[in-house]
Amino acid sequence: MSQKRPDGIREYDEPAGGWGALQAVAAALKREQVVVQGVRTLLQNNQPSGFDCPGCAWPDPKHTSAFEFCENGAKAVTWESTAKRVPPDFFAQHSVSELWKRPDHWLEGQGRLTHPMRYNPATDHYEPVAWDEAIADIAARLNALDHPDQAEFYTSGRASNEAAFLFQLFARAFGTNNFPDCSNMCHEPTSVGLPQSIGIGKGTVSLEDFDHCDFILSIGHNPGTNHPRMMTALHDAAKRGAAIIVCNPFRERALERFQAPQVPLEMATMTSEPIASAYYQVKVGGDAAMLKGISKALIDLDRAARSADAAPVLDRAFIAGHTAGFDAFVADLDQTRWADIETASGLTQRDIESIARAYAKSTAAIVCYGMGITQHRTGTWNVQQIANLLLLRGNMGRQGAGICPLRGHSNVQGNRTVGITEIPSPALLAGIKAAFGFDPPTKFGHSVVHAIAAMRDGTAKAAICLGGNLAVAAPDPQACFAGFRKLDLAVSLATKLNRTHLLTAKATYILPVIGRTERDAQASGAQAITVEDSMSMVHASRGFLTPPSGEVRSEPWIIGQLARATLGERVPVDWEGLVGDYERIRDGIEAVLPDFEGYNARIRQPGGFMLPNSAAMRIWKTPNGKANFLIFPHLEEDLDTDEPDVLRLASMRSHDQYNTTIYGLDDRYRGVFGRRDVVFLSQREMDRLGFAEGDLVNVETALRFAHPDRIVRALTLVRYDLPDGCCGAYYPETQPLIALEHIDPQCLTPSYKSVPVRLRRASADDAATTTVVREGLVGRASNGGGS
Numbered sequence: 001m002s003q004k005r006p007d008g009i010r011e012y013d014e015p016a017g018g019w020g021a022l023q024a025v026a027a028a029l030k031r032e033q034v035v036v037q038g039v040r041t042l043l044q045n046n047q048p049s050g051f052d053c054p055g056c057a058w059p060d061p062k063h064t065s066a067f068e069f070c071e072n073g074a075k076a077v078t079w080e081s082t083a084k085r086v087p088p089d090f091f092a093q094h095s096v097s098e099l100w101k102r103p104d105h106w107l108e109g110q111g112r113l114t115h116p117m118r119y120n121p122a123t124d125h126y127e128p129v130a131w132d133e134a135i136a137d138i139a140a141r142l143n144a145l146d147h148p149d150q151a152e153f154y155t156s157g158r159a160s161n162e163a164a165f166l167f168q169l170f171a172r173a174f175g176t177n178n179f180p181d182c183s184n185m186c187h188e189p190t191s192v193g194l195p196q197s198i199g200i201g202k203g204t205v206s207l208e209d210f211d212h213c214d215f216i217l218s219i220g221h222n223p224g225t226n227h228p229r230m231m232t233a234l235h236d237a238a239k240r241g242a243a244i245i246v247c248n249p250f251r252e253r254a255l256e257r258f259q260a261p262q263v264p265l266e267m268a269t270m271t272s273e274p275i276a277s278a279y280y281q282v283k284v285g286g287d288a289a290m291l292k293g294i295s296k297a298l299i300d301l302d303r304a305a306r307s308a309d310a311a312p313v314l315d316r317a318f319i320a321g322h323t324a325g326f327d328a329f330v331a332d333l334d335q336t337r338w339a340d341i342e343t344a345s346g347l348t349q350r351d352i353e354s355i356a357r358a359y360a361k362s363t364a365a366i367v368c369y370g371m372g373i374t375q376h377r378t379g380t381w382n383v384q385q386i387a388n389l390l391l392l393r394g395n396m397g398r399q400g401a402g403i404c405p406l407r408g409h410s411n412v413q414g415n416r417t418v419g420i421t422e423i424p425s426p427a428l429l430a431g432i433k434a435a436f437g438f439d440p441p442t443k444f445g446h447s448v449v450h451a452i453a454a455m456r457d458g459t460a461k462a463a464i465c466l467g468g469n470l471a472v473a474a475p476d477p478q479a480c481f482a483g484f485r486k487l488d489l490a491v492s493l494a495t496k497l498n499r500t501h502l503l504t505a506k507a508t509y510i511l512p513v514i515g516r517t518e519r520d521a522q523a524s525g526a527q528a529i530t531v532e533d534s535m536s537m538v539h540a541s542r543g544f545l546t547p548p549s550g551e552v553r554s555e556p557w558i559i560g561q562l563a564r565a566t567l568g569e570r571v572p573v574d575w576e577g578l579v580g581d582y583e584r585i586r587d588g589i590e591a592v593l594p595d596f597e598g599y600n601a602r603i604r605q606p607g608g609f610m611l612p613n614s615a616a617m618r619i620w621k622t623p624n625g626k627a628n629f630l631i632f633p634h635l636e637e638d639l640d641t642d643e644p645d646v647l648r649l650a651s652m653r654s655h656d657q658y659n660t661t662i663y664g665l666d667d668r669y670r671g672v673f674g675r676r677d678v679v680f681l682s683q684r685e686m687d688r689l690g691f692a693e694g695d696l697v698n699v700e701t702a703l704r705f706a707h708p709d710r711i712v713r714a715l716t717l718v719r720y721d722l723p724d725g726c727c728g729a730y731y732p733e734t735q736p737l738i739a740l741e742h743i744d745p746q747c748l749t750p751s752y753k754s755v756p757v758r759l760r761r762a763s764a765d766d767a768a769t770t771t772v773v774r775e776g777l778v779g780r781a782s783n784g785g786g787s
Contacts, residue, residue, distance in 0.1 A: 006694040006716050008674045015272035016224040016254035016669060017071070017231060031078075031664075053077065053410060053516075058229045059207045059533040060607065070228035072655075075663045079496075080515040081545055084111025086497055091117060091126040100502050104472065104732075105662040108496045113512035114549035119504045126510065131553070131561075134509055139565035141489045141507055142462060148175030148441070150461040152451040155181045155420050156468030157412025158516075160529035160541070162585045163555035164411075166578065167466050168419040169588075170563035173438055173571040177445030178460075179422045182468060182659075183412050184448040185475075185750060186371050189379030190405045191416065192747040197387035197628055199621030200614050202413065204402035205366055206535050210237055212400030215362030216244045217355070218276075219386070220287060220372020220753075221406050224254020224669065225655045230368075230406070231275075235260050238275050243358050246276040248372060249284050249650060249726055250680075253669035280355065283346030284648040284726040285754040288378050289635040290345040290352060291385035296333040297349075297356035298392055313360045315394030322618060322627050323391055329629035336635070344635035346723040364400030365393065372650070374405075375753040380746040381632035388629050396627065397618035407534035409659065410516075414532030417611065418589055422447050431592035437572045448474055449740060449748045455483025456740075462489040463505075464562075466555065467513075469660040471500040475738040475750035478709070493558055498660070512552045518543040520554045523580035527554070530586070530603055532611065538596075539608025556582065637754060645689060646702045647681075649755040651731035660732055667730075672718070679759070680720035680728040689759060693719045696762035699729065701737045703756060710737050713766040717759075727757070 053073045090110065096119065099107065116134050117126040145151060153171040155164060168179065183191065191201035198204070210216075210233040223230040235258050238244055246255045256279065259272040282290050302313035319326050338349045345352070359365060367390060373382045387396075387403060395401035407413050419428055422445035432440045446454060448470075454460035456479040463470075463484070471480045484490060484503035491509045492501050501510050514520050520527045520543060528540040560579035567573070578584050583600050590596040595611050602609040614620070620627045653659070654667035654676065666673045670680075679699060686692060695717045701710035712734055722728065731752060742751045 003693070006678075006718060008672060009678075009718050010671050010673065012253075012668050012671045015257040015259040017228070017259045017272075058227045058406075059535045059537050060539070061207060070231070072225065072228050072658060075656075076658055077517060079108075079661065079663060080112075081517045082111050084109075085114055085548055086110045086112060087114045087549070088117070088128040095124040096126065096502050096504060097124055099497075100499075104499055104660070105665065108498055108661055110497060112495055112515075112548040113497060113510060113552075115512060115551045117510045119508035121504065129509070131551070134511065135561045135565050137507065138489065138491055138509060138562060142174065142566050145461055145488075149178060149443075149445070150459065151176055152178050152180055152446060152454070152460050152463045154448075154451070154463060154465045154468060154470050155179065155415055156466060157182045157407075157409030157415060158467050159415055159555060160411060160531060161414045161418045161538070161589065162529050162582050163466065163559060164415040164420050165418040165585060165589050166556050166559045166563070169432070169436065169573065170559055170566075172424075172432060172440035173436075173563065173567055173573060175441055177422055177424055177441055177443060178451065179420050180446055180448040180451035180470070181415065181420050181422075182409060182448075182473065183416055183420075184748065185375075185473060185752075186412070187374055187405055187407055188447075188747040188749045189374040189383045189744060193380040193383035194387060194403070194405075194615075196622065197384050197391075197630055198396065198403075198615040199619070199627070201416075202536055202613065203404045203534060204396060204613055204616040205404045206537075206610070206616075207233065209364075209366060209400050209402060210234075213237065213362075213364045213366045214242045214400070215359060215365040216242060217359070217365065217367045217389075218244060218246045218248075218255060219282075219367065219369045220248060220374075221368065221370025222248070222250070222252040222254065222652070223406070224252060224258070225653060225657075226370065227406055228254070231258050232260065234258070234275050235263075235273050238273055238277075243277045243362065244275055245355055245358060246279045247282045247287070247290060247355075248279075249281055249723055250652070250670075250728065251279060251281065251721055255279070278354070278358070280347055280351055281721070281723050283344070283723040284650045285376060285378075285636050286345035286347070286723075287373055287376070287382050288344075288385050288632050289341050290347055291382070291389055292333060292336060292632065292635065293338070293341040293345060293347070293349070293352040294356050294359065295329075295385070295389055295392060296336060296338075296341070297353045298360060298389075299330055299333060301356060301360050314392050318394030319391070322394075322620065323629060324624055324626040325629035325631075329388060329631055332631045332633065340635055346725075359389075359393070362393075364398070365390065365395045366400070366402055366404050367395075368404040368406055370406040372753055375749060375751060377637040377742070377744050377751045377754070378632070378634075379744040379749050379751075381630075384630040385632055387627075391627055391629060397616055402616065405534065410533075411531040413534055413536075414530070414538070417532055418593065422450075428592065435588055435591035447748050449743055449750070452476065452480050452483055452740060455480070455486060458486050461487060463487055463491070465490075465492045465494075465500065466559075467493060467495075469498040469500050471503050472498065472660045472732050472735070475735060475742070475752070476740040477735050479740050493555055511558055512548070513558065514543070514547050514552055514554045516541060516543055518545045518547045518552075522554070522557065522582070524583075527582045528603070529582065530608070536611045536613050537608055538603065538611060540603040556585065637751070643702065643758075646756050646758055647685070647725055647727045649699065649734065649737070649757045650726065650728045650753045651734045651755070652728055654730055657730075670720070675716075676730045676733060677715050678718045678729065679715045680718050680722060681759075682722045682724065682726075683719050684724060685722075685727070686717060686719065691717055691759065691761075693717055696767055697759045698762050698766055699734070699737060700758045700760060701739070701755065702758050703739050703742055710739070712736055714762045714768075727759070
């Protein structure tokens with residue numbers, strides 16, 4: 001008889017997508033009380049005359065189908081367009097101290113914010129405040145700072161191009177380049193690493209390239225959960241015979257087999273399509289070693305071919321005409337031993353050579369990667385090793401080939417394009433000065449890690465958050481929570497209540513905003529906003545639902561009002577005019593950024609327009625004018641310890657989750673239902689460490705410089721097929737394990753995907769925390785205290 005598995009843990013044998021996805025969508029509509037309205041809303045999702053999904057950044061096809069949404073996109077839409085409301089009466093009934101004890105899932109699940117609210121420390125309650133009073137007080141407090149650099153301007157990827165551009169214009173007119181941004185925590189290695197390699201910090205492929213490739217290397221991502229509409233492209237590529245090689249520590253269901261909801265035959269016959277041609281479970285932190293191994297094997301294949309007078313494997317003409325650094329790159333690979341590659345990657349030489357042979361046979365190859373590549377101390381180097389691999393065979397700047405970073409949040413890429421950066425280029429600053437008549441600051445500002453450190457140390461005094469849940473998304477909640485509570489001013493523009501709002505400063509405001517699905521009416525009438533997807537396509541988004549109350553305002557309106565009240569006549573910008581007609585904001589973007597030439601006209605075209613992509617045209621905007629082979633002189637990141645019992649922990653999202661938003665407590669593809677308080681570990685490692693499935697363990701950081709209370713307590717061990725030396729657990733429950741200093745030194749992205757940890761058997765006292773952790777509370781009972 002098989003051993004009984006822990007509560008809520010069972011095998012799930014169905015394919016990804018299919019009927020399971022449709023059932024989940026129906027459940028989401030019912031949960032948010034929008035069954036009839038929700039169906040109508042979903043049919044406008046990602047349509048030319050509708051709104052852009054507030055979920056992932058995967059591009060829309062040119063010819064949309066009757067429906068162009070996925071399960072998790074539907075959850076994002078229904079989560080935003082819910083019928084549930086959080087009016088002032090809600091805050092009158094619940095003190096902040098009481099709300100702090102509630103699970104994060106519960107907080108957001110209460111519904112949409114309806115009125116501007118201000119925290120009253122005397123009563124420990126949020127209370128309604130008039131917009132004029134709130135705007136005036138926030139402006140006065142900003143102007144009372146000793147220096148503009150005492151303010152942090154945080155942006156979530158969900159903000160539109162128009163809101164993000166106004167936000168950076170306001171902050172720079174105020175006098176700072178402090179722009180901590182969600183991209184600092186996810187794809188900053190792409191933004192930093194690729195410009196050094198190919199001269200642009202974006203992917204080089206279009207959606208149409210997936211129709212022409214015959215090889216896809218998929219590394220460090222889980223599309224079935226994090227960007228499910230990508231599954232259509234992978235499904236179609238697999239059906240026409242393209243090789244799809246997957247390298248990931250976890251065996252993700254969607255990359256194994258997928259049932260397409262838009263294919264009636266598969267739905268009717270309960271069949272599915274195998275996606276991965278081959279699946280390799282690379283060790284957590286072993287990506288750079290694997291990638292160097294593939295390149296090493298490819299070079300060996302080329303040498304063998306040349307000696308046999310056969311067709312070359314490498315694109316020597318491309319390498320000679322377009323690249324630099326090839327000889328040094330080859331020399332580094334030649335001196336790298338296979339035994340060391342195997343140890344670091346967790347793959348055998350035979351495995352890696354098999355990947356190289358499949359790649360060598362291809363005529364057009366795409367490499368896709370996600371945060372399993374970027375959220376490491378070696379993230380920037382990891383990205384550059386992918387670029388090296390593509391350059392070896394000229395798979396850059398031609399049809400069906402290129403690099404495909406999978407940006408997570410809708411418009412996280414667009415925010416950066418329109419100026420949300422703490423390291424502004426001279427061209428950006430010159431464009432702002434020419435278009436708006438003031439001198440923006442030139443001193444580099446704060447990323448997320450810098451901002452949290454400044455808040456912790458008391459040198460930052462104000463935080464304006466354009467969406468998001470910074471205190472939960474950021475690393476080191478011990479530092480982040482304390483930092484927020486030291487602030488003089490905390491302002492959050494938000495659709496829903498979250499934990500960041502409960503970290504009260506001397507003055508704390510929640511300002512409710514219009515969502516993507518809702519009609520945005522300004523002085524000139526209904527407005528469209530624009531977003532940029534992960535493949536550089538810019539298109540319009542038009543909501544149509546009625547906002548949750550007459551007191552909800554658009555993000556551009558709020559930013560414009562704050563800027564006008566704060567700056568007065570000091571800066572010659574017509575904030576009222578810009579906000580009254582978003583076409584004027586887009587005119588301003590075009591004036592500052594020439595790539596947006598004809599902006600307003602081009603977004604009227606179906607599907608919008610593509611921004612210029614230099615690398616896709618084989619124009620290398622690097623200092624030497626070449627695409628560069630860049631060397632990673634090591635094989636893996638330093639664990640900071642040589643203890644044999646230390647594991648590498650990868651944090652991850654569940655299938656019922658988007659970023660820090662937890663829609664529900666199921667992760668069905670991994671067989672977890674009704675809970676999140678788990679650690680995934682292989683049976684081999686359980687045996688080695690003396691544990692059994694179902695044991696309660698504390699997860700402790702093994703970082704030498706980490707705070708001694710970096711512990712997440714009483715998690716349940718769950719058996720899962722993982723490489724030796726690796727374990728996994730949910731984000732953001734594991735945030736307390738991550739020190740602020742545990743980052744990629746080149747771009748400061750936190751190492752969420754490779755944290756050295758020890759597992760210790762939990763005590764009876766530790767077990768008492770299990771209930772709150774299971775319900776989705778982010779370890780608060782043992783990691784941070786109340787507000």
